[in-house]
Amino acid sequence: MAIILGDNQYGKAESRLVRIYRDSPRHEIRDLNVTTALRGPFEPAYLAGDQSNVLPTDTQKNTAYAFAKSKGVEAIETFGLELARHFVGDVSPVTGARIEIEEYAWERAVVNGAEHDHTWLRKGPEIRTAAITVDASGEHVVGGLKELVILKSTGSEFAGFLKDEYTTLGETNDRVMATALKAQWRFTSTAVDWDAVYADVKRIMVREFATLQSLALQQTLWHMGKAVLEAHDEIAEVRLAAPNKHHFAYDLSPYGMDNPNEVFWAADRPYGLIEAQILREGAAPAGDAWRVSAGLA
Incomplete structure (x- = not known):
């Protein structure tokens, strides 16, 4: 052999x-x-x-x-x-x-x-x-950002999920949604105003996160990537990774207090990790654009 x-x-x-x-x-x-x-x-x-x-x-x-x-x-x-x-x-x-x-x-x-x-x-x-x-194969550029910590205090739900004998998580129609977003987008050209596109992609992603009544973090990522591709023809695909920075309502009942989603335990780990690739149909091949080195970008 x-x-x-x-x-x-x-x-x-x-x-x-x-x-x-x-x-x-x-x-x-x-x-x-x-x-x-x-x-x-x-x-x-x-x-x-x-x-x-x-x-x-x-x-x-x-x-x-x-x-x-x-x-x-x-x-x-x-x-x-x-x-x-x-x-x-x-x-x-x-x-x-x-x-x-x-x-x-x-x-x-x-x-x-x-x-x-x-x-x-x-x-x-x-x-x-x-x-x-x-x-x-050519010249390939992937722009991006990471560690964009973003949180909204309402406008997020998580209900109707699959349950089995090990499921203890309760459903909610009003939760805190937070993440430290990593986003990357592959360009189809090098004739780009890099700074202007970066600012606009970030603006679009923040807008979608803030305004979508989200039924799941997965849905939010889809809307973020889709909106970027709709706005920027020079981008072929968007890849997103979003750790779900969980905020659990703290039980204040032992102290005789109600807690209507006002005081939270911000959990460090473990965390859900949601990832997605949103592609433009018929986009040019990526070649080795995603073959990493140190993994910084």
Whole structure:
């Protein structure tokens, strides 16, 4: 029976990169976490320790920092494309590159009623992400966000579910619904206003979460993804993962008190995990767009 080496890639994970623009008295900041991964004929490195085709991971890290200066950091999708195109186009024998980026947002400190030129406070609520893949099948960009913690105090139900002898959960027509949303969307083009689309996709998802009378978190995810695809022809599919951050009404009856959905126990774990892929029918193939590296994006 033969034993063979399957899919492989290698790179530098989680290079923390901060780019500050100091061209005027009012500085600008971009704060990234960058992972690079290269694909190609690297079997000799695995099978025999032959490094002759291996661009060191340290070099990949250095390239990211050098590009932050020479190319600049605007939209993280653009920065990822610059890196991936360089590795595939300029470094032989690399045939494919995967770039995953997290971006941490900052907001300006307010001092004496005015925004300060060079001081910031770490901003939430979510982390913006991008995953860029360049290989023989083309250029693939996946935008996204994660850790978008969102809660509504009503407008959510959960009833009529399957029950068996182990079911203890009661039905409810009025519950708190909360999650820490992870959302990713695959583009069909690289001619995109990345920042504008990101802002609009987030706006749509928050709107759908807030306004839908939800019978299940599954239904909410479907409406979020569907609304994004209806609004953005340049997006082929949306993938969503939503841990159900349970809030259970606390029993105050031992203290002679009623609790009409006002005081809750916010459960840490275990939690329901709801996932969905919403696709545009006939969308272009994804290629390796979803083949992860460090899994940042």
